Amino acid sequence: MSxxxxxxxxxxxxxxxxxxxxxxxxAKLGWRDVVLLERKQLTCGTTWHAAGLIxxxxxxxxxxxxxxxxxxxxxxxxxxxxxxxGFKQNGSLSVAITDERLEELKRGAxxxxxxxxDVEVLTPSEVSEAYPQLALDxxxxxxxxxxxxxxxxxxxxxxxxxxxxQKGVKIFEQTKVTAIRREGGRVTxxxxxxxxxxxxxxxxxxxxxxxxVGQMAGVKVPLHACEHFYIVTENIPDLPRDLPVLRIPDECxxxxxxxxxxxxxxxxxxxxxxxxxxxxxxxxxxQLPEDFDHFAPILEAAVARLPILExxxxxxxxxxxxxxxxDDRYLLGEAPxxxxxxxxxxxxxxxxxxxxxxxxxxxxxxxxxxPPFDLWDVDIRRMQPFQNNRTYLYQRATESLGLLYADxxxxxxxxxxRGVRQSPLHERLAExxxxxxxxxxxxxxxxxxxxxxxxAGETADYRYTWKRQNWFGYAAEEHKAVRxxxxxxxxxxxxxxRVEGRDAEAVLQRVCANDIxxxxxxIVYTQxxxxxxxxxxxxxxxxxxxxxxxxxxxxxVGVRDFTWLKRHIPDDAHCIATDVTAGEAVLCVMGxxxxxxxxxxxxxxxxxxxxxxxxxxxxxxxxxxARAHRITYVGELGWELYVSADMARHVFxxxxxxxxxxxxxxxxxxVLDSCRMxxxxxxxxxxxxxxxxxxxxxxxxAVKPDxxxxxxxxxxxxxxxxxxxxxxxxxxxxxFKLQDAEPLLYHNEPIWRDGSIAGYLTSGNYGxxxxxxxxxxxxxxxxxxxxxxxxxxxxxxxxxGERFPAMASLKPxxxxxxxxxxG
Numbered sequence: 001m002s003x004x005x006x007x008x009x010x011x012x013x014x015x016x017x018x019x020x021x022x023x024x025x026x027a028k029l030g031w032r033d034v035v036l037l038e039r040k041q042l043t044c045g046t047t048w049h050a051a052g053l054i055x056x057x058x059x060x061x062x063x064x065x066x067x068x069x070x071x072x073x074x075x076x077x078x079x080x081x082x083x084x085x086g087f088k089q090n091g092s093l094s095v096a097i098t099d100e101r102l103e104e105l106k107r108g109a110x111x112x113x114x115x116x117x118d119v120e121v122l123t124p125s126e127v128s129e130a131y132p133q134l135a136l137d138x139x140x141x142x143x144x145x146x147x148x149x150x151x152x153x154x155x156x157x158x159x160x161x162x163x164x165x166q167k168g169v170k171i172f173e174q175t176k177v178t179a180i181r182r183e184g185g186r187v188t189x190x191x192x193x194x195x196x197x198x199x200x201x202x203x204x205x206x207x208x209x210x211x212x213v214g215q216m217a218g219v220k221v222p223l224h225a226c227e228h229f230y231i232v233t234e235n236i237p238d239l240p241r242d243l244p245v246l247r248i249p250d251e252c253x254x255x256x257x258x259x260x261x262x263x264x265x266x267x268x269x270x271x272x273x274x275x276x277x278x279x280x281x282x283x284x285x286x287q288l289p290e291d292f293d294h295f296a297p298i299l300e301a302a303v304a305r306l307p308i309l310e311x312x313x314x315x316x317x318x319x320x321x322x323x324x325x326x327d328d329r330y331l332l333g334e335a336p337x338x339x340x341x342x343x344x345x346x347x348x349x350x351x352x353x354x355x356x357x358x359x360x361x362x363x364x365x366x367x368x369x370x371p372p373f374d375l376w377d378v379d380i381r382r383m384q385p386f387q388n389n390r391t392y393l394y395q396r397a398t399e400s401l402g403l404l405y406a407d408x409x410x411x412x413x414x415x416x417x418r419g420v421r422q423s424p425l426h427e428r429l430a431e432x433x434x435x436x437x438x439x440x441x442x443x444x445x446x447x448x449x450x451x452x453x454x455x456a457g458e459t460a461d462y463r464y465t466w467k468r469q470n471w472f473g474y475a476a477e478e479h480k481a482v483r484x485x486x487x488x489x490x491x492x493x494x495x496x497x498r499v500e501g502r503d504a505e506a507v508l509q510r511v512c513a514n515d516i517x518x519x520x521x522x523i524v525y526t527q528x529x530x531x532x533x534x535x536x537x538x539x540x541x542x543x544x545x546x547x548x549x550x551x552x553x554x555x556x557v558g559v560r561d562f563t564w565l566k567r568h569i570p571d572d573a574h575c576i577a578t579d580v581t582a583g584e585a586v587l588c589v590m591g592x593x594x595x596x597x598x599x600x601x602x603x604x605x606x607x608x609x610x611x612x613x614x615x616x617x618x619x620x621x622x623x624x625x626a627r628a629h630r631i632t633y634v635g636e637l638g639w640e641l642y643v644s645a646d647m648a649r650h651v652f653x654x655x656x657x658x659x660x661x662x663x664x665x666x667x668x669x670x671v672l673d674s675c676r677m678x679x680x681x682x683x684x685x686x687x688x689x690x691x692x693x694x695x696x697x698x699x700x701x702a703v704k705p706d707x708x709x710x711x712x713x714x715x716x717x718x719x720x721x722x723x724x725x726x727x728x729x730x731x732x733x734x735x736f737k738l739q740d741a742e743p744l745l746y747h748n749e750p751i752w753r754d755g756s757i758a759g760y761l762t763s764g765n766y767g768x769x770x771x772x773x774x775x776x777x778x779x780x781x782x783x784x785x786x787x788x789x790x791x792x793x794x795x796x797x798x799x800x801g802e803r804f805p806a807m808a809s810l811k812p813x814x815x816x817x818x819x820x821x822x823g
Contacts, residue, residue: 021359027167066357086152210345495558529717590638728783
């Protein structure tokens with residue numbers, strides 16, 4: 001081809017709706033020399049057969065913002081491109097069949113208000129008015145969003161593609177990428193069956209081929225295709241053309257009126273993974289074989305729920321592939337393994353409603369070199385390397401499709417593909433009644449079933465509800481042990497990064513907002529900031545020697561933080577970073593009696609004078625060695641014991657044996673979280689993100705703008721910190737305690753200030769010591785307001801539509817002077 005380019009600024013691989021959206025938005029930002037390559041024809045993978053539901057309410061504020069933008073964009077595309085998108089805002093109606101589902105919908109409705117969405121909570125009779133064809137048997141209520149709607153998926157993609165072409169994007173169909181070029185840790189271009197293209201950026205928008213395209217670049221893109229079923233009826237006489245999109249998640253079904261017909265689709269609890277042996281080379285607008293037996297239970301319930309289906313013939317029985325990720329959230333952003341190689345894939349059957357916003361966000365990310373706002377929910381850096389394993393993906397895919405419509409209970413755990421990463425103490429905890437949850441593949445004890453309950457025949461399993469779950473009372477006892485006695489947490493899942501070399505201090509001084517030039521043995525709590533003063537990481541740095549440091553961060557953010565650090569080590573620096581997470585177990589002994597328990601087990605003096613807070617020493621314990629860190633995330637006297645993995649069980653056994661005489665209680669992650677909530681300790685990804693300014697997060701004490709610059713310059717974000725100090729705070733992170741002890745808080749509950757919504761909770765849990773639910777959340781304020789002005793207001797927290805009075809504080813409600821942990 002004479003017009004086939006040999007170079008481009010950006011090459012987009014994949015001509016589905018997300019590839020077309022990204023091309024359109026890059027062009028809108030003024031990018032030239034953008035090339036989109038499609039192996040067959042535009043939309044021929046999964047876009048063409050999508051249901052085209054346009055919902056706006058997502059699990060977080062920013063995901064909702066992106067979905068809202070998609071709807072707004074699709075409403076204007078036809079006028080811009082003259083390609084009909086079929087977009088109509090006929091609203092959406094979600095119907096509950098159980099009280100638990102109604103609680104979920106009501107909480108979602110409260111959340112929607114904080115995100116700026118129009119929403120109505122409906123009684124059963126109002127549900128019937130909104131959708132008269134619906135049988136009300138068992139209906140407990142519903143939620144209506146009037147600005148949701150539906151559209152033609154393929155035409156949306158073609159409209160975006162036309163808009164991109166009009167702005168100079170070159171689109172080539174029937175062009176297969178055969179290899180991805182890279183050099184020096186950076187992508188340099190692609191090879192195709194029509195020739196090679198040198199490129200500054202390459203973006204994987206390959207949909208269900210995304211994993212294989214990622215492998216060409218040495219990048220892990222964990223997704224797996226599943227069979228997705230729907231039927232389309234024959235024409236139904238007198239069927240209204242303005243029916244809202246109907247979702248009945250308790251029956252795994254959704255309904256869409258389409259040109260006088262009903263489209264009925266399913267998200268069944270046990271899905272059918274597809275494509276384990278690869279996808280046929282000639283796959284193009286293909287359907288998968290029918291499996292009516294698999295779909296029959298959904299159809300049977302649907303006929304009872306929508307009686308008009310009983311006499312309606314089936315025009316089309318459709319089965320097509322959709323790609324799903326291990327956690328049902330799509331993959332977006334720059335790959336941690338390869339600079340300038342970006343990913344937008346794995347949209348979990350919400351690709352149409354997500355593509356407009358996701359394309360815009362990724363285009364701005366590429367243009368600005370960093371996410372335009374907090375996108376951690378979908379950031380590809382949340383994925384662990386092992387999650388690209390085909391066996392793992394196959395097992396998880398059977399569950400992830402159905403979870404879209406399953407009850408989204410708090411603390412709900414995945415049931416499939418479990419047990420991949422285990423602490424050296426896993427069996428010890430299991431035999432003592434641990435109920436495990438999973439984070440980043442790690443099996444972690446979330447709570448413990450006491451021996452007397454096990455002896456009575458109970459099992460350490462979740463029984464989910466929006467109210468107090470079956471473990472609530474056991475967690476209260478664990479919490480009491482931490483506050484009044486001594487508790488033991490297994491925190492081996494901490495991500496651990498060794499930073500070494502003669503320039504290690506200088507590198508960390510550049511990356512860290514706090515001062516890292518401290519004596520050997522000192523532990524420093526710090527943030528890593530971006531140019532906006534937003535928080536990229538929240539962690540501790542321990543100085544092990546003049547040239548060695550240990551970074552400790554959360555399991556879920558290990559890949560993210562490791563990537564951030566490596567990419568900020570200058571090329572000429574004598575400094576290396578190594579992930580050593582699996583090498584050490586971590587036993588956290590916490591509580592006012594922790595010193596009494598540990599002192600007889602070691603010859604090291606554990607007194608406050610000999611072993612101050614925020615320091616580390618190597619100690620002997622039993623017949624083993626441990627590096628003891630005097631630090632805490634629960635707000636009590638305590639030590640984190642870092643033990644070589646091969647000695648971990650020995651140390652655990654010595655502590656457990658001694659603990660019998662000190663009332664030691666094994667404690668889980670739920671109590672770790674409730675204790676940190678009482679102490680108002682922040683949690684990355686909830687309370688602090690890359691769009692939250694470190695000063696507005698109340699973490700100015702950990703920022704040292706006057707520290708000396710390292711040889712690599714001032715610390716990242718310093719100018720933004722100084723600027724915010726000068727301009728003032730436009731929001732503040734407050735701690736709240738409900739005055740009513742009964743309601744439970746999780747996150748995203750609206751915060752009412754003097755009768756108006758002023759924000760929402762970023763996290764919530766029950767404070768067993770304080771005797772009520774505790775929340776953290778940002779409250780908007782004027783830069784001229786002083787702290788007393790903010791605290792002088794009247795606050796309420798809305799839970800499932802009901803408002804509850806709350807006490808607000810800028811200081812921790814528990815031990816505000818931190819006397820207990822420094823004793």
